[in-house]
Amino acid sequence: MGTGAEKLMALDEAIKKYVKDGCHLSIGGFTLNRNPMAAVYEIIRQRKKRLHCYAHSNGTGIDELIGAGCVSRLDIAYGGNGKAAPTCIRFRAAVQQGKIQIEDYSNYHMSLRFHAGAMGLPFIVTRSGMGTDIVNRWGYSREMRSKDPKIPCKKLEIIDNPFEDWCGASKVVLLPAINPDVTIIHVQKADKFGTCRIEGLTFCDADQVKAAKNVIITCEEIVDTEELRKKPEYNQIPFIHVSAVVHVPFGAYPSACYNYYDYDPQYLNQVSKFAKDDTLYNDYLDRFVYGAKSHQGFLDMMGTDRLANLKADKKTGYAVDLDRR
Amino acid sequence: MGTGAEKLMALDEAIKKYVKDGCHLSIGGFTLNRNPMAAVYEIIRQRKKRLHCYAHSNGTGIDELIGAGCVSRLDIAYGGNGKAAPTCIRFRAAVQQGKIQIEDYSNYHMSLRFHAGAMGLPFIVTRSGMGTDIVNRWGYSREMRSKDPKIPCKKLEIIDNPFEDWCGASKVVLLPAINPDVTIIHVQKADKFGTCRIEGLTFCDADQVKAAKNVIITCEEIVDTEELRKKPEYNQIPFIHVSAVVHVPFGAYPSACYNYYDYDPQYLNQVSKFAKDDTLYNDYLDRFVYGAKSHQGFLDMMGTDRLANLKADKKTGYAVDLDRR
Amino acid sequence: MDYTLREMMAIMAAREIHDGDIVFCGTGISMVAAMAAKHISAPQSIIFFETGAIDSKLEEIPMAVSDSRVMYGAASNGGLLDAFATMQNRITGDHVIGILGAAQVDKYGNLNSTCIGDYSNPRTRFSGSGGACDVASFVPRCIIFMQHEKRKFPVKVDYLTSPGYLDGPKGRENAGLMPGGPTAVITNMGVMRFDNTTKEMYLAGYYPGITPRKILDNMEFSVDISKATEVPPPTTKELNILREKCDPQRLLL
């Protein structure tokens, strides 16, 4: 929740103010696209610990947070990152080594849980997953749940349709809402008060924002309020939901930002190589994340030619004929 | 549901094909804005009977359908029409005279019920209305419900929160979904396959469309498919949901159509005067609806000067300084 | 400076709005009150409508919440689901103040905007809830506009459309509702508030020229008048802003 005041902030300041050790965090975007990577790397640089994360399919962003040891618990539907890592590599390693606790959901389950949070409901209904282990197996035990007021007492509940067989449904699944302490998303355009215009697919970003107690927006461009308000119907997020606005060009890099730049296949392939080995991955973090000091430092390492090569074509919104092997 | 085929049709043909006596109907728009009035008047001209209508706040449209005797049953949140009729006059008369059966909901209730229908859920959750007569009093009896498979067996159900006090909720209301046989909406722009772009407030139109078995779109302009697809994120309704597309300029008149024209205060005031008396209202229908033969005939009666006076200003989307007394 | 009762009511409501409030507006006088607050004392208040427009600029007065005039210069134009979620959601909802009207109000602030007489066979039918039941269910503070007439302040409302405190203390909690309830009933004679403990209506203020006795004469139930004081009339500044900035065409005043 935010007021009508101006909210421009530096990235390190926003992360310091809103992302606390142990807090519950969700990030926007989906696998290769519009992950708030600048914010993710800053969280790593500030060595945040014990985060409880909520993800439908935030490939790149979540995997780096896990790899850097920031995450203790994760409600997740999908840990994959396109061709470079069909299963996110640090996610896989952390689960196999028992370094994080996880609970599995489907993408619709997670989207609905954010939707319920945004709507102010305790739970939401779906017909997905009955008969599967997603419904039958819990990742967090009853005991663990009973000790932590920030986790719902059950993973889910199945009830008979109280309206007989209305809509042909005999039973439904009820899923508890998520209200993260913080949601961070990266958008194309925002004004200094936090009103956002997302271009292209919105994934679940708007619901993740509206469900959260605090919201950090990173954006490619700060746009005049008057300009954004000429077409209010294209602004998915009004400023009332936003706590901080940070101007970070290339803030989704190395993931894509529709109409601005493409994902960087070369970088994603390189991370995947490093990620396969604990030592190599630590070296990678030292060099590219801790060593970069800031997102601008990181972009400088990449160099302007490399970034220019990813520049989105005006007509399609992506880099046409980019070498994506 | 529609395919990828072209769906252009004449209005009378579309109404004849999809709006059957006794069918369950919802129309788009809200009180003074984007009611599909051309379709409403055509339904009246075709003397459709026994419609079961679903309305949050479709002032003008629903009131004319009721006045003309097309409606038997109505799930409704609000029957009002701005300054010209704070309570819709034919609606009031029909209820007081016992001519229609109604069941009361709130605007959020009705919006959620369409949302549930669009999502394919048997019911949806809210925290609105507990302790009120909207929850405690039913308009349709259990007996009536048990005889009609097209009405849910209960108005609603209250259950304890199965997740203890998650989100601070002890109880919630469950509302059954609506899946109308037909939804009719009026939009600014559509292509011949039915993909729609609504400008300005969307009200519940997209959910009403997605919840319905058949959908008629009336539109101000038929736009090239290529043109609409340059910005897919601004198209709220993809063609897969649409059965028929009808080109009807001024199709929302006498209600407003943002960016195209304003509502006509003079016409709405005139209808309100006629509506207060059964005989006068019948004369009104004879002259302006049955007598007009078609929407174009009706617009011709109004005259081009009158319509030109309602033309929307480019910057604001409405007729600036219109005499609205 | 002379003023009408309608102007007095608009100003009284405007005075209830704090800076930073998100103001849920209906049609009519509630819109003028919200605009007045924004121009006078709460410049950072945010006007929003159940149809989905947030922080509307309102260059002209809308005649309905669906009027295209609510869309102009807004931060976002969503739909009904967005608007009600903003109120049902505690993160934003706790910052909302609702402004409602009704045909009847009882001593616990419960509202009827549905019908007079039996629901299944009503003597007089009104518009129905619209979003009123939702707003009254969700938000922590509500202002209610009423005309002071005996039949409008009955012992029991004919139909309970929008929840006040229901049957008194714990009423909302027992029913499963969020905390909330009306904070002020603003009429053409005075301002009523609700006791923190009993949740019963009491007379907080009466307008210049009106006596508490006259107010009681215009209600079916009786209320405590011991705390009532005369309300200061609108200031010249308030009236000028109201007339010149909020409703220059005199559409609603």
Added chain:
Amino acid sequence: MDYTLREMMAIMAAREIHDGDIVFCGTGISMVAAMAAKHISAPQSIIFFETGAIDSKLEEIPMAVSDSRVMYGAASNGGLLDAFATMQNRITGDHVIGILGAAQVDKYGNLNSTCIGDYSNPRTRFSGSGGACDVASFVPRCIIFMQHEKRKFPVKVDYLTSPGYLDGPKGRENAGLMPGGPTAVITNMGVMRFDNTTKEMYLAGYYPGITPRKILDNMEFSVDISKATEVPPPTTKELNILREKCDPQRLLL
């Protein structure tokens, strides 16, 4: 004309898609199959993604369902909620055919894409459901891509991520699911289908050069091979379209 097994698989899947189908696409070979169907035999089929793009034009092959390439020329770009509602909703959902991959499939077409070993302490962790569990729950027809290896066709999946027919006839109904279930499992050796009555997998076709025996050798459970016939190889026309129109950069084939 020579062809790879991957090309054969893509063509086999494309042949399952009917004109007018709404095709739920994942990443990789499923996208190529959907594009091939659209170019060859089902020009009115509609490609859509769980991320929310409907009827994408796909001028270049997307490398993930969030790739900006899925947005180009679409009828609408919504979000996840829109996409899954399109499938959960019977009006549109009954027209959807899903294409899924997995790490394991059992004889009732139940899929595992979560882990090998015990869920609370897995030997190998995979990506997890993504939208697969949802698609398999909602849509009436599903195509499954698999590599034919013994460990990928186990008697019991280590984790049941996405529902097939669960424990057989009535399995979905008893669990509360909608009708549906997989219609074909397309592997690098042949095509398996499911018996209408028993809901058990059977071998429907084997590729040129492959024997039913070899297929059985690569499965932990046994299936009926009595109805199996040799599958016609891809035609020159099919292959040309696949190579020239669907994946000219050879990113996925």
